[in-house]
Amino acid sequence: MAMQRIDQIDPVTLSVVNNAFVNICREMGTAMMRTSYSPIFNEGLDFSCMMFNTSGDLIGQAEFCPTMLGSCQYAMKWMLDEVGLEAFGPDDVFIHNDPYRGQCHMPEHLVVKAVFWEGKPWGFVANIAHVGEIGGMAPGSFAADATEVYQEGLRLPPIKIKEHGEYVKDVWKIVLANHRTPKTSWGDYHAMIGSLHVAEQRVLELLEKYGGDFLAACAEQLLSYSEAFMRAEIAEMPDGVYEAQDCMEDDGVTDRPYWLRLRLTIKGDEAICDWSDSDDQARGPINATFVVTAASCYSGFLHVVSDDIPINSGCYRPIRLVTRPGSIVNVKHPGPSVGGNTETHPHIQNVVLRALAGAVPDRVPAMEGATACNFLFGGLHPEYGDYYTNYHIEGSGWGGTADHDGNAVLCPNNGNCRNTPVEVLETKYPFVVERYALRNDSGGPGRFRGGLASSRIFRVAAPEITVSALFDRTKTTARGIFGGGPGASGGIFIKRKGDTKFRKFSEVFGTVSDSKFTRVIVTEGDEILLNSAGGGGYGSPLERDRDLVEDDFRQGFVSPEAAARDYGYRAAG
Amino acid sequence: MSGWIENDAPWYEQRMLHCGCCGRLIAKHLLVADIEGEQKIFCSAACEQLYRDYVLVERGRNYRPPAKVLEAYEERMVK
Numbered sequence: 001m002a003m004q005r006i007d008q009i010d011p012v013t014l015s016v017v018n019n020a021f022v023n024i025c026r027e028m029g030t031a032m033m034r035t036s037y038s039p040i041f042n043e044g045l046d047f048s049c050m051m052f053n054t055s056g057d058l059i060g061q062a063e064f065c066p067t068m069l070g071s072c073q074y075a076m077k078w079m080l081d082e083v084g085l086e087a088f089g090p091d092d093v094f095i096h097n098d099p100y101r102g103q104c105h106m107p108e109h110l111v112v113k114a115v116f117w118e119g120k121p122w123g124f125v126a127n128i129a130h131v132g133e134i135g136g137m138a139p140g141s142f143a144a145d146a147t148e149v150y151q152e153g154l155r156l157p158p159i160k161i162k163e164h165g166e167y168v169k170d171v172w173k174i175v176l177a178n179h180r181t182p183k184t185s186w187g188d189y190h191a192m193i194g195s196l197h198v199a200e201q202r203v204l205e206l207l208e209k210y211g212g213d214f215l216a217a218c219a220e221q222l223l224s225y226s227e228a229f230m231r232a233e234i235a236e237m238p239d240g241v242y243e244a245q246d247c248m249e250d251d252g253v254t255d256r257p258y259w260l261r262l263r264l265t266i267k268g269d270e271a272i273c274d275w276s277d278s279d280d281q282a283r284g285p286i287n288a289t290f291v292v293t294a295a296s297c298y299s300g301f302l303h304v305v306s307d308d309i310p311i312n313s314g315c316y317r318p319i320r321l322v323t324r325p326g327s328i329v330n331v332k333h334p335g336p337s338v339g340g341n342t343e344t345h346p347h348i349q350n351v352v353l354r355a356l357a358g359a360v361p362d363r364v365p366a367m368e369g370a371t372a373c374n375f376l377f378g379g380l381h382p383e384y385g386d387y388y389t390n391y392h393i394e395g396s397g398w399g400g401t402a403d404h405d406g407n408a409v410l411c412p413n414n415g416n417c418r419n420t421p422v423e424v425l426e427t428k429y430p431f432v433v434e435r436y437a438l439r440n441d442s443g444g445p446g447r448f449r450g451g452l453a454s455s456r457i458f459r460v461a462a463p464e465i466t467v468s469a470l471f472d473r474t475k476t477t478a479r480g481i482f483g484g485g486p487g488a489s490g491g492i493f494i495k496r497k498g499d500t501k502f503r504k505f506s507e508v509f510g511t512v513s514d515s516k517f518t519r520v521i522v523t524e525g526d527e528i529l530l531n532s533a534g535g536g537g538y539g540s541p542l543e544r545d546r547d548l549v550e551d552d553f554r555q556g557f558v559s560p561e562a563a564a565r566d567y568g569y570r571a572a573g
Numbered sequence: 574m575s576g577w578i579e580n581d582a583p584w585y586e587q588r589m590l591h592c593g594c595c596g597r598l599i600a601k602h603l604l605v606a607d608i609e610g611e612q613k614i615f616c617s618a619a620c621e622q623l624y625r626d627y628v629l630v631e632r633g634r635n636y637r638p639p640a641k642v643l644e645a646y647e648e649r650m651v652k
Contacts, residue, residue, distance in 0.1 A: 058578075059590060066589070073595065081600035100589065245646040261638070261646050265627070272627055277638040290597040320623055323596035324636070330596045333589050357651040481651065 009214075009221055016051075017210070017218040018310050021060025024202040025049040028127060028195040035194055037187030037427065040132045040391045043420040046127035048072065049195060051203070052112075053069060054121055056080045057313035059219040059546070066302075067104055067345050067414040068128040073313050075110045076126065078102035079158040082166075088114035088121055090375065091165035093193055096158040097134070099149065099289045100333050102544030104154045105341040107131055107141055107391075111161075111189075114197040115203045117212045123219070125199035127192055131185060134392040135178040137518065138388040139378025144252040144470040144516035146285045146336040153338075154178040162193065180378060181389050186385040214341070226314030231269035233305040234318055239394040241265050242358035244351045246508025247343055248328070249475045251284030254515030257476075258282050258328050260348055264355040273297040273352065274322040284516065287331035288340035288348060292414075294321055296345050299413065300352030304363040312455060339374070342393070343472045344415035346370035350399075350478070357481060362402045366444060366536030367478040369396025369453055369487055372412050373532050374470040382430055382462045390429055394530055395419060395442050397451030397487050399478065400538035406451030408438060409532065430462035439488065439531060441559050444477075445566035446537020448546050452557060453490060460526045465520055469505075471515040473533035484537025490514065497525030541566045575606035575621060594620035594628055 028049035037043045048064030056077035061069050078101045088094070097109040110128045114121040134141045146152050154175060160168050161175075176182035207215055242264045247257040261277035278308060282289045288296075297317045302309070309315050323330040329348065331337050350367045357364045373396070378389035395409035411417040422433045427443035434457040444450030471491050477486035492515065493502035504514045511517035522528065549569045554559040561571040580601050582588045590599045604615040608624065611634070615621040628636075639645075641644040 078598075078600045081602060100587070102598065177629065240652075243646050243649045245643070245650060259643060261642065269583070274627075274631070276632055276636050277642050279638075290595070294597075320619075321595045321597075322623070322628055322632075325591040325596045330591075332591075354651060361651070 007258050009218055014218055014221055014225065017215065018222055020143070020206055021051055022062050022311060025060055025062035027202060028125070028199045028453040029064065031198045032127065032191045034507060036191035037184045038132045038425060039424055040130055041188055041191060041422045043424055044055065044417045045151035046391065046415065046417045047127055049127040049199070051199070052124040052126060053216065054085055054123060054350065055217055057117030057223055059123065059222060060310050061311055063416060065415045065417065066299035067292060067295045067341055068108065070105050070309065070316065071291035072110065072126070072128055073316070074102040074291040074294065076124065079112065082211060083158050085121060089164060090116050091162065091437065092160055093196065093245065094158050095156055095161045097156045099337050100293040101157055102291055104292050105338045106149070107134055107338065108341065108432065109156070109192070109518055111192045111196060113200060115200050122207060122216065122480035123203070125196050125203060127195055127448070129188065129192055129395045130391065133179050133181045133185065133389040134231050135180070137321045138376060138468045139180055139466050140376025140391045140468060142338050142374050142376045142391065142470055142520050144285065144339065144467055144468055145512065145518045146338065146341035147253060148334040149336055150334065150544060152285065152336055154361040167299045168408045179201070180387055189197050199228050216304055216339035217289050222310055223312055226310045226312050227317045229309045229316045230305065233309070234271055235269040237266050237359045239266050239268070240359065242355040246347050246351050246354070247476060248286045248347060249472055250446040250513050250516065251282035251286045252470070252513045253284035256513065257532045258286060260329060260344070260351050262355050264352070266359055270318045272303065272322060273325065275320060276324050278324070278327045278329050281326055281328050281331050281335050285336035285339045286344050287337045288329050288344045289337050290330045292341050293323060293329040293348055295412065298354055300349045300356065303353060304356055304360050331400050339470045342372040342374055342414065343470060346412035347472070348455045355569060361482070364481070364493045365401040365406065366399030366446065366450060366481040366484050368398040368406065368413060368451070368535045369473055369478050369490065370412055371396055371413065371472045371490060371533050371547065373490060373492070373530055375492070375530060376468040377429070377465050379462060381518065388429060393417060394532040396452055396532045397535035399481070399535040400444065400446045400448035400450050402538060403448065405449045406443060406535035408452040410451065412454040430460070432459040432461050433457070434459050434527065438557065439534070440556050441562045442488035442534030443557065444485040444487040444535060444537035445541035446479045446480055447541065448537030449539065449544070449552065450478065450484070450487040450535030452489060453534040456530045458526050458528045458530070460522050462524060464521050464523050467520050467528070468518040469516065478533060478536040480536035481538055486532030487536050487542065490533035493529040494522065494527070495527045497523070502529050502535050526541035542568055575604055577602055577604055590614060592616040592620050594624040
């Protein structure tokens with residue numbers, strides 16, 4: 001093959017290289033899915049795979065979780081700044097989960113391996129994954145009433161877990177001694193490390209084909225191309241200042257809302273996301289780290305610009321951030337942040353999109369449900385005898401848009417996770433799923449309706465299970481836009497064995513918050529109801545196509561009462 | 574005038590140093606600049622420039638949200 005000049009790489013070659021990077025990351029993901037132990041990995045796919053250059057810029061990624069893909073460059077750059085490029089040797093693997101060193105929240109672990117070419121690092125292959133149990137004060141490591149980071153689990157700065165291909169055994173011993181389910185962690189960490197080996201092989205194949213300098217030049221040009229493309233998209237938006245706000249309903253510790261406020265300035269080909277007016281940080285774990293806020297802003301913009309922009313560090317550059325350390329969008333040490341990544345992130349993104357509604361109204365959706373309905377549980381399995389934990393999430397309704405209804409029961413916009421099949425849950429854990437259904441009337445009415453939420457009932461099938469929960473949108477609703485109505489709020493409720501109705505956890509167990517609590521003991525026969533939140537509607541519901549209203553009515557998505565009240569529709573007969 | 578320095582904390586200690594513009598934590602290498610007689614630290618030259626061009630102009634030093642910020646945002650937000 002005739003080699004191109006580095007300064008004259010044609011667009012076809014760039015596209016081929018970009019697609020190769022994407023496919024390497026996809027293959028990493030397949031390897032992780034097939035070799036991991038926990039359902040949050042192999043069913044939920046709560047991980048992301050990526051490639052970096054030696055400066056820590058993201059050069060390749062695939063269709064994984066936006067929160068990880070937007071934040072990973074910060075974690076990687078921190079790692080390089082703290083330990084130095086020279087710390088990476090052949091077959092070394094580093095790990096890092098510290099929210100005070102550029103990570104999203106404690107469960108998210110970054111593992112990284114340098115790819116060596118001609119005796120020196122050419123770049124890095126990496127993944128970030130939600131390790132479902134990392135110690136801390138609650139099984140599942142999602143302490144909804146934590147008041148400091150030390151309660152959330154074992155914090156790892158950038159350290160080697162493999163050196164020249166060998167285990168750094170002392171580190172593994174410390175890590176696994178602090179996890180409630182060390183066998184599961186062992187398996188999941190090996191899935192993460194194994195995927196790095198897969199990616200390394202593929203990158204070496206590319207290096208054989210193109211050579212190190214040419215491939216690095218392609219990566220650099222892709223970064224420049226993405227930056228230029230994003231700048232061009234922003235330049236087409238009208239200059240101006242656009243403001244929006246939304247709130248987290250409480251923090252699990254004190255019963256008050258916490259406000260996220262954005263002043264978005266579009267000026268030329270740059271955007272400034274200024275969060276200075278947001279509330280001070282919370283005592284409880286709903287604080288976002290800086291990188292979570294950054295990822296939310298990037299993802300918000302990516303929702304409204306061209307799909308053709310290759311997603312890498314380049315496209316993030318024109319989106320600038322201003323935050324106050326010690327605010328809810330940039331937690332200061334030792335504040336907790338485990339809920340900031342799953343709950344606060346989608347709220348932040350909702351605010352970004354609402355601000356963008358002032359600039360590009362036809363491209364933004366109404367607000368989405370924006371809660372992952374985090375439900376954590378653990379205990380001794382009555383049948384298998386092992387200690388188990390699990391991190392369970394639910395999908396919410398997404399906001400209606402200018403031309404279609406919101407997605408129903410989809411992972412909030414910070415993630416791209418799948419639900420876990422009922423059969424898997426019941427096989428692995430002592431719960432029986434008594435119901436899993438769409439909630440009618442949960443989508444905000446609109447010309448395009450908000451997406452529906454879900455309803456699930458777990459019945460406890462063990463002598464006891466320790467549960468924790470971190471929800472939001474149980475008292476607030478996802479707002480509609482341009483005349484659309486709000487989505488339904490969600491909630492978590494319990495019906496104790498012998499009781500006749502579901503009640504709030506505060507009523508039964510005296511928790512401070514109904515949506516955020518830790519280490520509640522439930523017993524055999526108890527039932528737990530998880531309702532996720534619906535998305536907001538777009539446009540006036542009276543303008544909704546009558547065929548769509550009739551279809552919603554026929555399918556049971558909208559009740560007769562709501563059809564009449566919100567859509568002015570009465571079924572014949 | 575600005576210059577890059579290295580965080581001189583010993584290896585077993587972490588100092589929490591936040592960029593004066595974007596607010597992110599800085600690992601090791603920080604940019605120190607004199608801004609109107611006050612020494613401030615930044616994670617990059619781009620953040621130093623944004624601080625001068627935007628933060629100082631629009632927010633001023635040591636900005637705190639005003640009292641009726643909730644009502645103000647509610648009024649200006651797209652409904």
